[in-house]
Amino acid sequence: MGEKVFLGLSGGVDSALSAALLVEQGYDVTAVYMRNWSRDLPGYRCPWADDLADAERVAVTLGIGLEVWDCEEEYQRTVVDYLVDAYAHGLTPNPDVMCNQTVKFGTFADRAFARGADLIATGHYARVYQDPATGATQLLRAVDEHKDQTYFLWRVGEEAFSRTLFPVGEVRDKAEVRRMCAERGLGVESKPDSDGICFVGPVGIRTFLLDTLERRAGDIVEWETGRVLGHHDGAFLFTVGQRKGLDLGGGPARYVVSTDTEKNVVYVTANPACPGLWCTQLDLSDVHWIAGEPPLDGTYLVRTRHTGELREARVEVLDGGRARVSFPEPVRTVAPGQSAVIYGGLVCLGGGIVEPDPVAYNR
Structure with missing residues (x-):
């Protein structure tokens, strides 16, 4: 009771309910909106201001303070630059994993504890458990296996988890989370889930990469025979297992087997058993x-x-x-x-x- 918690409040459903549950449990809650990205992309207006407005309404409803922390420099350096560099070298990165390590449980956690927080909290679907015998803190999968987000948290250390709360980790499913938000009048229960890479938005990763990296025409080659089947705008645009976007015209469906960004070649196969x-x-x-x-x-x-x-x-x-x-x-x-x-x-x-x-x- 009365422990000071800094909560990452994104304006979404999960963090909104997390804030409400913490207040109901007697914590002294300070909400923080992390402004990680605010730049518009071609064909896409970044919705950060709309999300901030939703977070402000939730904070007012719950009677808690809300601060806006500028994390854009850290996010650009450790998430966006990492993503672009990985694609440029033929890798398929996972920016959510890096964001959790460097921003949410890095910059945000460090600033919160420097401000006197006893604990931090986020809207992740995950749970923490402290072993009474050893005192060790373990990260557990959420009750809702479909929404479980521990997959994105593996780069965070035990020390951070020992001072973290995941209020929605025990909730049965997302439908229940939305129902609980509606019961509390938080006004975000109908807000759609965020999907894909947050700063890319609906324009898609292809548009973002072509706006960021140099377009390079190259060949699409049949993996088994070496026969050139078509052409592309850059091997960095493709990932292993990809089927859509090859633009090879008619014929059988083909899958990306591998990419060579140095030679700028994409290898594909029509054989699912390849x-x-x-x-x-x-x-x-x-x-x-x-x-x-x-x-x-x-x-x-x-x-x-x-x-x-x-x-x-x-x-x-x-x-x-x-x-x-x-x-x-x-x-x-x-x-x-x-x-x-x-x-x-x-x-x-x-x-x-x-x-x-x-x-x-x-x-």
């Missing part, structure tokens, strides 16, 4: 373990995309911040640059960045 689209092993780099120490080698659950299936796999910890994930049966190849997140039951243990599959890239 070995370049499947793998039994993922090598991970830049591995981070939430508890600080790696787990023992063994069988764990692994997720390779948000809301993707949790699959059993053997995880082997390697030297140099690396790990190897081995599946008992072939799985769809994961785009290099994406995250593979590792779980022990409900507990999110950590994860790593997927390296290129040598089968797909052996051209």
Whole structure:
């Protein structure tokens, strides 16, 4: 009762309900709107001012203070620049993972604790649990498995989670979150979920990249034969497994097997069983373990995309911040640059960045 909490209030449904629940539980809540991006893009007006207005209305309804913190420099440097650089080198980045590490549980957390916060809170669908025997803090998947966001939190450390609250992590589902918002008169219960990369908006990643990186005409090549099938505006525009946007005219559906941004070539196949689209092993780099120490080698659950299936796999910890994930049966190849997140039951243990599959890239 009375502990001081700084809450990230985005103007969305989840953070609005989080604020209401914290007030009802007796916390001293200060809401913070993090202005991470305010620049309009071609064909897209950034809605940050609308989101701020929604956050202000929620704060007034709940009788709590709202501050606006400018995080644009950190967001540009650690999220946007990272995304552009990854695509330029043929990787498929995950900006939400980086934003959580560097902005929400980096800049925001640091400023909040410097201001005297006892705790911070966000609207993430996740849970924290403190083991009474060891005192260790664990990150647990949310009650709502479909909305669970621990996949995006694997780069955050235990110390931050030990001082974090996730109020909606125990709520049954998003429909219940909306109903609870409506009951409290917060006025955002009908607001649509944010989707995709927040600063790109509905214009799409292709438009953003072509506005940011140099357009380079190149060939679309059949993976099996080396035959040129068509042309593209830049290999950086494509990701492994992609089917739409190849613009190859009629004929069978084709899938991107790999990209070579140095030679500016995109390799595709019409064969869904193509070995370049499947793998039994993922090598991970830049591995981070939430508890600080790696787990023992063994069988764990692994997720390779948000809301993707949790699959059993053997995880082997390697030297140099690396790990190897081995599946008992072939799985769809994961785009290099994406995250593979590792779980022990409900507990999110950590994860790593997927390296290129040598089968797909052996051209």
